[in-house]
Amino acid sequence: MRRTFTALSLISLAIAIIKLVIAGLQHDFWSLTPVIAYNAPQGIFGWSLTLALIFFIISRFFNKHSRS
Template identity: 40%
Template sequence: MRFGLYGVSLVSWGLAIWLFMDAQQGHHALKLLPIIDYNRPQGIFGWAVTIAVVCTFVSIGVHNQRVYQLRARRHSSQK
């Protein structure tokens, strides 16, 4: 699950960066705004950034939970 989240977040960040660079080169970067409006992501750029942020936070949480479980298991085996 963790590697799938890493993949989705990497693809989403890559898409968001590519969309931003493409808009920047075409001198219409402000057309990407607003990213979130009316409590919803707006446009492909808004969805890419939202999915990237959510997947990044979830993958960090999954990783931290795994590290905590390994430390707890190691600590309990030392007693």
């Protein structure tokens, strides 16, 4: 379970980084702002960063060596 949430976190972070690089290459960096406004994530960049953080926190709750 820990690996699943860690993988989801990495995928979400990769999406955010790809979106950031594409915006930088197109000289459209400011279109990513605001990342968080009115206490909610905005756009694909904000949502992917938020989900990456949430999935990372959830993955830390699971033990590395869980007993079945």
